[in-house]
Amino acid sequence: MGLQVTLHTDLPAPALRLDIDLDALQSNWRVLDRMSGAARAGAAVKADAYGLGVRKVVPALQAAGCDDFFVAHWSEVGAVLDVARPGGRPGSLSVLHGPLNGADAAYARSVGVKPVINSLEQARRWIDAGGGLCDLMVDTGMNRLGVALDELGAPVLAELDVDVLLSHLVAAEEDVPLNALQRERWEHARGRIRHRRASLANSGGIALGAAYHGDLTRPGIALYGGVPRPDMAGVLRQVVRPQASILQVRHVAAGETIGYNATFTAPAAMRVGTIALGYADGYLRCWSGKGIFRAGEIELPVLGRVSMDLTVVDLSHAPQVGEGDWITADYALARASAATGLSQYELLTLLGRRFGR
Ligand SMILES: *Cc1c(COP(=O)(O)O)cnc(C)c1O
Numbered sequence: 001m002g003l004q005v006t007l008h009t010d011l012p013a014p015a016l017r018l019d020i021d022l023d024a025l026q027s028n029w030r031v032l033d034r035m036s037g038a039a040r041a042g043a044a045v046k047a048d049a050y051g052l053g054v055r056k057v058v059p060a061l062q063a064a065g066c067d068d069f070f071v072a073h074w075s076e077v078g079a080v081l082d083v084a085r086p087g088g089r090p091g092s093l094s095v096l097h098g099p100l101n102g103a104d105a106a107y108a109r110s111v112g113v114k115p116v117i118n119s120l121e122q123a124r125r126w127i128d129a130g131g132g133l134c135d136l137m138v139d140t141g142m143n144r145l146g147v148a149l150d151e152l153g154a155p156v157l158a159e160l161d162v163d164v165l166l167s168h169l170v171a172a173e174e175d176v177p178l179n180a181l182q183r184e185r186w187e188h189a190r191g192r193i194r195h196r197r198a199s200l201a202n203s204g205g206i207a208l209g210a211a212y213h214g215d216l217t218r219p220g221i222a223l224y225g226g227v228p229r230p231d232m233a234g235v236l237r238q239v240v241r242p243q244a245s246i247l248q249v250r251h252v253a254a255g256e257t258i259g260y261n262a263t264f265t266a267p268a269a270m271r272v273g274t275i276a277l278g279y280a281d282g283y284l285r286c287w288s289g290k291g292i293f294r295a296g297e298i299e300l301p302v303l304g305r306v307s308m309d310l311t312v313v314d315l316s317h318a319p320q321v322g323e324g325d326w327i328t329a330d331y332a333l334a335r336a337s338a339a340t341g342l343s344q345y346e347l348l349t350l351l352g353r354r355f356g357r
Contacts, residue, residue, distance in 0.1 A: 014356035015245045015276035019328065020052055024237035025223060026064040031235050032219045033065065035206050039213035042068030044202070044220030046076060046096065050348040052224060052240060053357040058083050061223070067091030068164075068216055070116075074104050077113055092163065094135050098122045098145070105129035114163060118145040123156045135164040136193060140185035141178060142170050149185060152192040164216060165195035172204030173228040179205075183212055190214075204228035226344040227334040240348060242283070242329040242355065244275035244293070249315065249323055258312050259304030264289060271315045273300070275327065278309040282350030283329070286340040287311075292330040295321045 033041035043066050044050075049057035058069065058080055071080060074095055081093070098118040099105040105126055108115045116135040117123045126134055136157070139146030146167065147157065167186045170178055186200050198214035203222035205212050207229050222228055225239035250272050258264045258272065275293075277283050283291070283306055291302035293313050300313040300321075315321055330336065333344040340347070 014354065015247065016281060016354050017243050017326075017356040018052070018351060019241040019243050020056060020357065021237070021239050021241075022056060022060045024225065024239045025052075025057065025060055028223050028225065028236050028239065029061055029064045029066055029219075032203070032206055032217065032222055035235075036201070036213050036217040037210050039199075039201075039215050039217050040068065041206075041217045041219055042066060042070065042092075042199075043223055044070045044218055045080060046070060046072035046220070047349050048076070048079070050220060050224050050345065051351045052348070054079050055083050056357065068218075069093045070096055070218055070220075072096045074107060077107075077111060081111060081113075094164065096137075096145075098137075099125050099129070101125070102129055108132075116166070117147070117160060119147060120151055120154050120156055123147075123154075123160055127156060127159050131159070131161065133161050133163050135166060136160060136162045136195065138165065138167045138186065138189040138193070140167040140182040140189070142168050149189065152189060157193060162193060162195040164197045164199050165190060165193055166199040166218070169200065169202060169205045169212075172202055172208060179208055179212075186214075202228075203232075207232050221333075221344055221348075224348055225333050226348070228344075233334065238332050240331060240333075240351075242277070242331055242351065243326050244277040244311075244329070245326050246273040246321065246323050247276050247310075248274045250274065257304070259288075260307055261305060264304035270303075271319070272303060272312050273315045273321065273323075273327075275311050275313060276309060277311050277329075278307050280308045281352040281354050283311065284340070284342065284350065286342065290339060293327040294330065295325065295327050300327055 043061050045054050093113040094116050096116050099115045114134050116137050118137045137146035139148055190198050197216050199216040201212045201217040203219040206217050222236055227233045252266045252270045254266055254268045256266050279285050285306050288305045293300040295318045298318045303312045303314055336347050337344045
């Protein structure tokens with residue numbers, strides 16, 4: 001008999017998983033919504049909810065009370081609509097990159113999501129496609145996307161039916177003069193463009209105070225356990241914990257080395273465990289000799305180089321931990337960022353498809 005391809009409902013269980021604490025996610029959203037004062041908090045769920053997976057994240061945020069969602073690409077819309085509250089869709093779903101062509105605009109109209117208009121060309125494209133409710137991005141200093149301040153009088157903008165008039169902060173996680181300057185430019189735009197709601201703050205911007213809140217805030221990283229500013233540290237909970245199961249336990253003699261390039265030499269006889277996690281999963285080589293896993297309270301340091309699919313941890317102090325047991329990476333984002341030099345955003349969005357979510 002030849003190789004049979006069948007659809008299994010009982011696929012082998014993954015040897016990696018992301019423990020995603022949906023209570024913590026919902027708690028973070030509520031905290032950020034409260035910190036947003038009179039404004040409502042929305043949620044940035046681009047890049048598959050920063051790698052956590054929109055399938056779990058969007059329904060949990062909706063259940064917490066979130067109504068406004070943002071993705072970057074048109075290709076991300078379908079997955080969000082598929083999991084939106086049964087019988088409905090998110091109160092509003094916006095696509096940050098805007099319509100790049102007529103097909104994007106037609107798709108937006110057919111599924112009922114809002115393009116974020118980023119230029120006069122996109123505004124014209126949207127109107128020519130039939131228009132409808134949209135958002136409008138005004139550039140106040142980032143110089144990536146958005147209509148420039150000296151374009152605000154363009155007649156085509158007056159034809160738009162703007163729901164959210166938004167701009168994006170360059171450095172909300174720092175106390176720099178640019179924050180106030182961007183706020184002033186955004187307020188100027190609010191006076192020039194007819195709109196229903198105004199929005200400026202990302203996660204860090206929420207902590208800058210009421211003047212930055214407008215009607216809607218757009219947290220991303222802080223929802224998922226990132227700490228954009230030290231003054232937000234106490235109130236946000238960790239959401240994501242990478243976990244790996246132990247493939248093999250080994251006994252290494254004193255003087256033996258572990259892993260590529262023999263960067264670790266056992267100072268004494270050691271009991272070690274090999275896990276099915278590597279840089280192909282987003283656990284990058286910067287964790288080599290530096291990462292910590294845990295079994296309960298016991299620390300299991302990473303020994304030697306992280307390789308593509310495998311990493312070795314020290315089980316010397318965890319004699320009860322054996323093959324098949326799950327261990328958890330230290331992955332509190334602010335600390336992990338300080339340890340590796342990776343941004344908190346990278347630490348989340350790197351986590352690969354081999355993690356069960
Ligand atoms: C990604 C993004 C956000 C969320 O930013 P965080 O720093 O993750 O809170 C908000 N607004 C826009 C336009 C974005 O691109």
